[in-house]
Amino acid sequence: MNKVTLKIKVLLDEMGKAEKKVAHWILEHPGEILPLSIVELAEKAICSEATIVRFSQHLGFTGYQELKIALARETKSTIVNAHMTAEDSAFEIYEKVCNDIYCSLERTKKVLDADVLQSAADAIMAAGKIIVIGLGNSASVAIDAGHKLLRAGYTAFAYTDNHMQMIAAAHLSPGDVAIGISHSGSSKDVIEAMQTAREHGATTICITNKGKSPIQKHSDLVLYTSSEETQYNILALNSRIAQLSIIDALYFHIVYQQSPKTLSSIEDTESSLKTKKY
Amino acid sequence: MNKVTLKIKVLLDEMGKAEKKVAHWILEHPGEILPLSIVELAEKAICSEATIVRFSQHLGFTGYQELKIALARETKSTIVNAHMTAEDSAFEIYEKVCNDIYCSLERTKKVLDADVLQSAADAIMAAGKIIVIGLGNSASVAIDAGHKLLRAGYTAFAYTDNHMQMIAAAHLSPGDVAIGISHSGSSKDVIEAMQTAREHGATTICITNKGKSPIQKHSDLVLYTSSEETQYNILALNSRIAQLSIIDALYFHIVYQQSPKTLSSIEDTESSLKTKKY
DNA sequence: AAAATTATGAAAAAATTTTTCACTTATATT
DNA sequence: AATATAAGTGAAAAATTTTTTCATAATTTT
Numbered sequence: 161m162n163k164v165t166l167k168i169k170v171l172l173d174e175m176g177k178a179e180k181k182v183a184h185w186i187l188e189h190p191g192e193i194l195p196l197s198i199v200e201l202a203e204k205a206i207c208s209e210a211t212i213v214r215f216s217q218h219l220g221f222t223g224y225q226e227l228k229i230a231l232a233r234e235t236k237s238t239i240v241n242a243h244m245t246a247e248d249s250a251f252e253i254y255e256k257v258c259n260d261i262y263c264s265l266e267r268t269k270k271v272l273d274a275d276v277l278q279s280a281a282d283a284i285m286a287a288g289k290i291i292v293i294g295l296g297n298s299a300s301v302a303i304d305a306g307h308k309l310l311r312a313g314y315t316a317f318a319y320t321d322n323h324m325q326m327i328a329a330a331h332l333s334p335g336d337v338a339i340g341i342s343h344s345g346s347s348k349d350v351i352e353a354m355q356t357a358r359e360h361g362a363t364t365i366c367i368t369n370k371g372k373s374p375i376q377k378h379s380d381l382v383l384y385t386s387s388e389e390t391q392y393n394i395l396a397l398n399s400r401i402a403q404l405s406i407i408d409a410l411y412f413h414i415v416y417q418q419s420p421k422t423l424s425s426i427e428d429t430e431s432s433l434k435t436k437k438y
Numbered sequence: 439m440n441k442v443t444l445k446i447k448v449l450l451d452e453m454g455k456a457e458k459k460v461a462h463w464i465l466e467h468p469g470e471i472l473p474l475s476i477v478e479l480a481e482k483a484i485c486s487e488a489t490i491v492r493f494s495q496h497l498g499f500t501g502y503q504e505l506k507i508a509l510a511r512e513t514k515s516t517i518v519n520a521h522m523t524a525e526d527s528a529f530e531i532y533e534k535v536c537n538d539i540y541c542s543l544e545r546t547k548k549v550l551d552a553d554v555l556q557s558a559a560d561a562i563m564a565a566g567k568i569i570v571i572g573l574g575n576s577a578s579v580a581i582d583a584g585h586k587l588l589r590a591g592y593t594a595f596a597y598t599d600n601h602m603q604m605i606a607a608a609h610l611s612p613g614d615v616a617i618g619i620s621h622s623g624s625s626k627d628v629i630e631a632m633q634t635a636r637e638h639g640a641t642t643i644c645i646t647n648k649g650k651s652p653i654q655k656h657s658d659l660v661l662y663t664s665s666e667e668t669q670y671n672i673l674a675l676n677s678r679i680a681q682l683s684i685i686d687a688l689y690f691h692i693v694y695q696q697s698p699k700t701l702s703s704i705e706d707t708e709s710s711l712k713t714k715k716y
Numbered sequence: 717a718a719a720a721t722t723a724t725g726a727a728a729a730a731a732t733t734t735t736t737c738a739c740t741t742a743t744a745t746t
Numbered sequence: 747a748a749t750a751t752a753a754g755t756g757a758a759a760a761a762t763t764t765t766t767t768c769a770t771a772a773t774t775t776t
Contacts, residue, residue, distance in 0.1 A: 163540075176723045177772090194507050198764060208725040213765060224764065225732095229472050232510035246694040250559045251552035253694070254687035258543045261683060265536045274529035281528045297585065304578035304678070346716040374716050400582070401679060405539060409532035416524040416531070438624040438652050454754045455741090476733060486756040491734060502733065503763095 164230050165190070166259060167219055170266040175218070178207040182215045186231075194232050198224045264398035265405055267386035271370045272406065280381045281413045283363045284309070287337040290316040293325045293353050294341035301341050301367075301400055305407045312415060322349035329353040334361030342366065343385075343399040345373025354378040367403050442508050443468070445497055456485040457493045469513045476502045538665075542676035543683055545664035549648045550684065558659045559691045561641045562587070565615040568594035571603045571631050572619035579619050579645075579678055583685045590693060600627035607631040612639030620644065621663075621677040623651025632656040645681050 168183050175183060185205040186193055193201060201224075202209045216227040244256050284290060290309055294302030299320035306318025319325040326349075329338060338357035342350045345368035355378045358364045366379040370386045385402035446461050453461060463483040464471055471479060479502075480487045494505040522534050562568060568587055572580030577598035584596025597603040604627075607616060616635035620628045623646035633656045636642045644657040648664045663680035 229510045232507045244690055250555040250691045253691045257683055257686045262540060277528040300578040300582035348716055405535050408535045412522055413528045413531045438626055456755060
């Protein structure tokens, strides 16, 4: 699966009837588009030329030619179907995992609110103390976030134990920040800790999957991920990568904004960690 | 060298002055032709549009467009990381993070050995006990792997403390598996734990970035990631996502291979976790 | 059900590509 | 050396392709 085809699939839902026809024709006739002019493709896909131009632009290209060039560049790569089966080799599974990750990131890009992201970054930068809370599957993401903020010079810590989470939340004060990570947004312990954090005046930020969920009630800022977990969604694998991508973006933004302070802090950390390596 | 460029070189002698200029420009600017219209290329190569059409036809194409498509198909896309700046908004940073992740996954796909991946999956499936070790930045990945394997019904645990890592490694026996995660592959403590694990007969698998590093000496199976960390590479953000993608692939492969056992195990876990949610 | 929004295709406009043709340059012949 | 012939080239015209515009149709919201 290549990037353009993947993008077509990701954006399929948001397309109108005519554009969907174009999308389907292209997906069902891989490679055949290359020698076709826009008029010919319009004939094949049964729509107007204008629709094809709009379709191309929705995918992020300036026009039909650019789409065609992009498809030409990627046609060589073999197309794999998105669903995993028991017959897949480990490597085939790996390729599908990558596809899913990519889909998930693209979807998240759509539901992530730029203003909220900015506000979250601002809140973190202005924060006195930061706690990151996550349980189970989200624990590793919380640890990652905590680790990163700590290394960037913030007073940050991740708690992956429900008791510790509550204790830490209760010790927050106005100006502090609590970041709650939960794919479902309905993990009791995390929600209660968020509520407590807010009651103590902290700004609460949550990272959760798009849709209604109780955690949003207790969050000042909601950062959405979007991952359609088709198979074994129970582990919410892709949402975790989407969560990480948000954490990374916040981290980078902060680093770039506060260059003097954080950069020297990062450099200090790095040089002091050198002794731990061969 | 691709077919079209080769053809251009072969036919170079039979060309006129103006066509030679086109040929040279194309040869000297590989890939740059793709977004150019015939007028723009004529300007660059300092000739008329007609010459370019004739040039294309001499190469055996019906016209300029066909030549461009052919060149596009053979130009391998260069994977480039986008550069972030202090002026980028949080959301722009997010987009670049996503792009970097994608680059990193594509690169990893190239360096990851399918056979080794398969062997790693086999070793894990046959394992008695599994330990996952990672420090600092790789700790969250280790935790994620441990959590996932545990939830899939394996006797697995992640250790993110150098003492515990060594203790756990010393208690392994033949048939057990130690998974070491280190981007640099030169984290002293992780390497020593891997060495100990191996001395006790465990199969050692490491996930590390492509290149020479000490950890590979003590690993039976080496799974490479590849991420060019251009800016603030110290935190190896993207390599971590690549590591996770490998973990995910192993996990899925295992789940699909051992459906009866692991699936029921996953279902059991899920139903027992329901009480933790609203 | 009415209003607003969005999607669509036909046609016009713009851009691109191809062809034509007159002119130049190079080569071969006398 | 002069001339004829052939090949190569660019300007402009013609054809084609692509993009934009706009009126209408379909859809969603109120």
